Amino acid sequence: xxxxxxxxxxxxxxxxxxxxxxxxxxxxxxxxxxxxxxxxxxxxxxxxxxxxxxxxxxxxxxxxxxxxxxxxxxxxxxxxxxxxxxxxxxxxxxxxxxxxxxxxxxxxxxxxxxxxxxxxxxxxxxxxxxxxxxxxxxxxxxxxxxxxxxxxxxxxxxxxxxxxxxxxxxxxxxxxxxxxxxxxxxxxxxxxxxxxxxxxxxxxxxxxxxxxxxxxxxxxxxx
Amino acid sequence: xxxxxxxxxxxxxxxxxxxxxxxxxxxxxxxxxxxxxxxxxxxxxxxxxxxxxxxxxxxxxxxxxxxxxxxxxxxxxxxxxxxxxxxxxxxxxxxxxxxxxxxxxxxxxxxxxxxxxxxxxxxxxxxxxxxxxxxxxxxxxxxxxxxxxxxxxxxxxxxxxxxxxxxxxxxxxxxxxxxxxxxxxxxxxxxxxxxxxxxxxxxxxxxxxxxxxxxxxxxxxxxxxx
Amino acid sequence: xxxxxxxxxxxxxxxxxxxxxxxxxxxxxxxxxxxxxxxxxxxxxxxxxxxxxxxxxxxxxxxxxxxxxxxxxxxxxxxxxxxxxxxxxxxxxxxxxxxxxxxxxxxxxxxxxxxxxxxxxxxxxxxxxxxxxxxxxxxxxxxxxxxxxxxxxxxxxxxxxxxxxxxxxxxxxxxxxxxxxxxxxxxxxxxxxxxxxxxxxxxxxxxxxxxxxxxxxx
Numbered sequence: 063x064x065x066x067x068x069x070x071x072x073x074x075x076x077x078x079x080x081x082x083x084x085x086x087x088x089x090x091x092x093x094x095x096x097x098x099x100x101x102x103x104x105x106x107x108x109x110x111x112x113x114x115x116x117x118x119x120x121x122x123x124x125x126x127x128x129x130x131x132x133x134x135x136x137x138x139x140x141x142x143x144x145x146x147x148x149x150x151x152x153x154x155x156x157x158x159x160x161x162x163x164x165x166x167x168x169x170x171x172x173x174x175x176x177x178x179x180x181x182x183x184x185x186x187x188x189x190x191x192x193x194x195x196x197x198x199x200x201x202x203x204x205x206x207x208x209x210x211x212x213x214x215x216x217x218x219x220x221x222x223x224x225x226x227x228x229x230x231x232x233x234x235x236x237x238x239x240x241x242x243x244x245x246x247x248x249x250x251x252x253x254x255x256x257x258x259x260x261x262x263x264x265x266x267x268x269x270x271x272x273x274x275x276x277x278x279x280x281x282x283x284x285x
Numbered sequence: 286x287x288x289x290x291x292x293x294x295x296x297x298x299x300x301x302x303x304x305x306x307x308x309x310x311x312x313x314x315x316x317x318x319x320x321x322x323x324x325x326x327x328x329x330x331x332x333x334x335x336x337x338x339x340x341x342x343x344x345x346x347x348x349x350x351x352x353x354x355x356x357x358x359x360x361x362x363x364x365x366x367x368x369x370x371x372x373x374x375x376x377x378x379x380x381x382x383x384x385x386x387x388x389x390x391x392x393x394x395x396x397x398x399x400x401x402x403x404x405x406x407x408x409x410x411x412x413x414x415x416x417x418x419x420x421x422x423x424x425x426x427x428x429x430x431x432x433x434x435x436x437x438x439x440x441x442x443x444x445x446x447x448x449x450x451x452x453x454x455x456x457x458x459x460x461x462x463x464x465x466x467x468x469x470x471x472x473x474x475x476x477x478x479x480x481x482x483x484x485x486x487x488x489x490x491x492x493x494x495x496x497x498x499x500x501x502x503x504x505x506x507x508x509x510x511x
Numbered sequence: 512x513x514x515x516x517x518x519x520x521x522x523x524x525x526x527x528x529x530x531x532x533x534x535x536x537x538x539x540x541x542x543x544x545x546x547x548x549x550x551x552x553x554x555x556x557x558x559x560x561x562x563x564x565x566x567x568x569x570x571x572x573x574x575x576x577x578x579x580x581x582x583x584x585x586x587x588x589x590x591x592x593x594x595x596x597x598x599x600x601x602x603x604x605x606x607x608x609x610x611x612x613x614x615x616x617x618x619x620x621x622x623x624x625x626x627x628x629x630x631x632x633x634x635x636x637x638x639x640x641x642x643x644x645x646x647x648x649x650x651x652x653x654x655x656x657x658x659x660x661x662x663x664x665x666x667x668x669x670x671x672x673x674x675x676x677x678x679x680x681x682x683x684x685x686x687x688x689x690x691x692x693x694x695x696x697x698x699x700x701x702x703x704x705x706x707x708x709x710x711x712x713x714x715x716x717x718x719x720x721x722x723x724x725x726x727x728x729x
Contacts, residue, residue, distance in 0.1 A: 129507050132565075181458050188455045195445035199523040200511065205441040208504045209455065212434065215500055219462050219493060281524045297602045301588070301595075308590040308625070369584035373641070375561055377603035378576040511562040
């Protein structure tokens with residue numbers, strides 16, 4: 063029960079801070095010259111994208127250790143991370159077109175980055191579908207781990223592809239070699255938002271983890 | 286694990302699968318028919334005056350092969366479940382890797398057969414020159430990659446509900462990348478560009494193959510060991 | 512020849528094995544009786560190494576190569592002939608398919624027919640030949656008599672007798688006490704993943720074992 067409560071608190075704090083990110087982004091951060099107001103979505107879009115992808119890496123890493131140790135906690139964590147990753151992908155996939163409409167003039171473009179977030183999203187959905195299609199918990203965990211590891215190994219290829227195709231997408235401006243080219247106050251807002259999304263990820267995962275643990279306990283007692 | 290033994294057992298598994306396939310023949314006949322039907326769908330499902338054959342050919346080729354391969358992969362582990370033969374394989378003193386490799390070899394030969402049937406048909410129906418050596422290489426490299434992943438996944442999906450539906454849902458995200466590289470390379474080759482221009486795509490496909498074949502061999506035991 | 516120590520295993524909420532320990536010596540045939548769902552098949556699969564137990568360990572002298580498995584599924588490929596089937600399984604053990612075994616089971620006339628064209632009884636005899644193709648020293652049998660016709664059942668009984676006489680071991684699990692008792696040197700009753708009785712048969716007949724089984728399981 064405590065896990066669930068901790069998760070709820072973290073999430074509540076993170077959501078409150080998310081509101082703070084927006085107050086700061088809208089009121090205290092300068093409007094970007096070329097993109098105008100639409101650029102504000104960047105503070106939501108990029109941290110969500112970073113965590114959507116990182117969540118898949120965590121799924122993969124937890125899966126590798128699971129196959130060696132068979133510790134059910136790792137399987138629960140991988141499942142939780144995948145669920146949260148799915149949500150973050152959904153955020154990226156909705157904020158992307160909202161930004162794209164005024165800037166590119168179209169809701170959807172088969173731009174490499176957007177496309178590959180869609181892949182990531184579909185990877186997650188497949189992972190969750192596979193979990194729901196296997197009734198035996200042992201087999202479910204093993205199968206999910208195999209898929210999770212494959213998913214993680216797919217991520218570098220997705221990245222490689224992104225850089226090999228001509229794209230309309232803005233190149234990364236924060237995570238690039240050398241000095242970030244972002245003005246100071248924008249960078250601060252962005253880093254603040256990244257921190258908040260990290261907290262959101264942790265809060266969501268802890269809650270999902272607690273819920274799946276409780277569900278398993280329920281199955282045992284029902285027996 | 287000694288490698289000659291691994292390969293000998295893998296070949297035993299593969300040749301058994303191919304013999305089963307040869308005996309029943311229904312699978313290869315239905316997949317070949319499916320290929321012809323997909324090509325017909327492509328022919329009638331487009332405006333022939335708007336898109337030229339050579340522009341569309343790479344898509345036709347890869348979409349056809351993708352769906353035919355998924356059909357083929359779906360039944361890879363089916364024969365092992367029919368009489369619980371999989372238990373027999375797992376009980377035999379052979380490496381798990383040789384079971385996977387055997388299945389992979391059988392699937393590759395099966396999918397290659399489909400491609401050998403499909404390629405001349407594409408050349409015939411859409412009037413493009415496809416029988417060029419570099420293109421065969423592109424097809425071979427792309428096929429190894431997605432059949433490797435597909436063989437691994439089919440070992441799992443075959444034991445789930447909705448196996449036929451789940452395999453494509455899991456596999457397609459892993460197929461799209463090599464498919465895209467292969468389709469771009471195919472487009473360049475069909476347009477008569479030299480091999481050097483597609484070298485980059487070939488390298489990507491080769492790296493993808495190596496990574497996922499090794500990964501699948503390592504992960505396969507986890508799909509069968511309870 | 513075979514040893515189980517503290518085997519425990521559960522499938523989700525279902526406890527299939529709960530601290531099971533025993534050993535089987537050369538020449539012994541252990542019959543494990545239990546109702547459906549008592550964990551008999553899980554026990555056999557753990558002994559065979561098909562399931563890694565969550566707790567405890569199972570050892571078979573000689574490892575996987577020493578184990579022969581006869582279950583209710585024949586583990587044969589229906590499209591292939593008897594010869595091809597036996598040849599395939601023999602190749603996995605790096606042995607030649609034994610002609611003597613085919614003769615002993617009366618299969619010579621059928622070696623070139625596909626398995627799916629054979630009668631049920633014949634398929635069962637081929638399945639027995641398949642399990643013995645590598646001359647195993649430990650036999651694991653899962654409800655081996657279920658669905659066997661008279662000829663196949665007699666062939667199996669003879670084989671098991673000869674197997675035990677050669678100083679080899681068998682574990683057979685079934686819910687049918689009448690069928691299993693005759694061959695057993697030792698008897699165990701299993702309920703909810705536990706051995707509730709485990710002793711030498713010591714001259715007890717099928718009727719007596721059945722009576723004790725009913726009392727132990729009830």
